[in-house]
Amino acid sequence: MATNHSDPLAGIPATPFLAADIGGTHGRVALMRASRGGAEGVETLAYRVFACAQFPMLSDLLRAFINVEVHVPVKHCVLACAGQVMGNEVVNDNLPWPIHLTQLRQALGFDQVAVLNDFEALAYALDGSLADGGRHLCGPDTPSNGPTLVIGPGTGLGAAVHVPGPAGGFVLPTEAGQMDFAPNSLREREILECMAPNGGYVPFEYVVSGPGLLTIYATLCTLDGETPALATPEAVTAAAVACSDPRAVEALDVFCACLGTLAGNLAIAFMPTGGVYLAGGFLSSIFEWLKRSTFEERFLHGRSARALLSHMPVWVTEHGRHGVLGAARWYLRHGMAGAGPLQHAVADGAAA
Known part of the structure; x- marks a missing residue:
């Protein structure tokens, strides 16, 4: 039979x-x-x-x-x-x-x-419900075939790649949050130097995560000779959105830019032509800020990588x-x- x-x-x-x-x-x-x-x-x-x-x-x-x-x-x-x-x-x-x-x-x-x-x-879950209902951030607004990448800053920073295939395909897990943080701007170099004055290893999740946002804020206050007035990532986010604290505004801008660099680096490594999904309630809550930030510019990088990355759609979706x-x-x-x-x-x- x-x-x-x-x-x-x-x-x-x-x-x-x-x-x-x-x-x-x-x-x-x-x-x-x-x-x-x-x-x-x-x-x-x-x-x-x-x-x-x-x-x-x-x-x-x-x-x-x-x-x-x-x-x-x-x-x-x-x-x-x-x-x-x-x-x-x-x-x-x-x-x-x-x-x-x-x-x-x-x-x-x-x-x-x-x-x-x-x-x-x-x-x-990208082979099902997670790919539905996301909000388009940049790149093409329709998905194409190929691997998909999911990235999420929360208490830490996680990432994984889904490769389509029979029986749901397979997934490549990563510890991308443990990669060395690489500053892209002069201000980010100042932040890194303040975080590690004697040099050494600073993982990306120390910057691109909920606690990382608070670290950026506190570091900016130190650099500008101010006493931090905010004590939680939620408070930093709320103050930035309300434009009530200039350091909180700058911290959220730096966070979005560094997230763009990380997402672009991983996209270059894994070529997720099926799209990039940024997961987590935190990102959903700052979606409009993320959309008008330098995330896209930093994601696209430069030279020949820009042409490749511009064809990769990016969505923000809930973790849930x-x-x-x-x-x-x-x-x-x-x-x-x-x-x-x-x-x-x-x-x-x-x-x-």
Whole structure:
């Protein structure tokens, strides 16, 4: 009898499982199951957003969700986490607590815990809902075929590339936020010198992130001999939009310019002819500012790169539920689908 392999979810039982998108500030958790009826291939049964700082460990955050939303035994969990897996631990500077996979599995009684990078999960969502509803920022206003790049400044800075292909294609995760920050203007050189007066390594996420925006603001105040009046990235953004603090205005301008440089650098490296997606509620809140900033000029770079980059569309899109959706889609295809061994860290009862 002939077998149709066109549906990568064929044969997967619709058993509920947890999918969680864990960042430095928020933990988004969903109860999911495979679905034959929806275009995404997954169905969300319950969804909640938690503040990570309110929980002493990740297991406590997940247990809070389970106690309220889960009414049947759940034995499988997939985590989309900021950082990368090294052995049994997720290594990242921005998470509020360490994540040990075996401890997590044992604490919650899971049979399996699988992990992938949070922006890798977002990139898997680019093959579905994340690509819908974005606001066009620059470049062509219609998508074309080819790889897509997702970048997101939040508590840290993440990026990943989705390459289209059979069964949803595949994703190249990155640690782009850890690349060396390279100033483009004289003012940015002053900022870098103030941040690292003795030289040394300054990662891009120290500038292009929520905390990075606050760092830019505080550094500009230092350079101009002023005492910072604002203490959070949200306050800097609000003051800039209200034009109530000149240093906040300049800080947001510098942030947008540096984001443009980073996005252009990554676009040169990965050639995302399918488009660049800037993800995150923070960017959505400053969309109009971003649109009139020097982002586009800095994204385009110069010389021959300009002609290439001008054909790559750039959108701003919300992060929202897309991380848990992308993690769930990856897990169904690569974990529960039996399509081969997982390519990411897994803690399970057999291995523990």
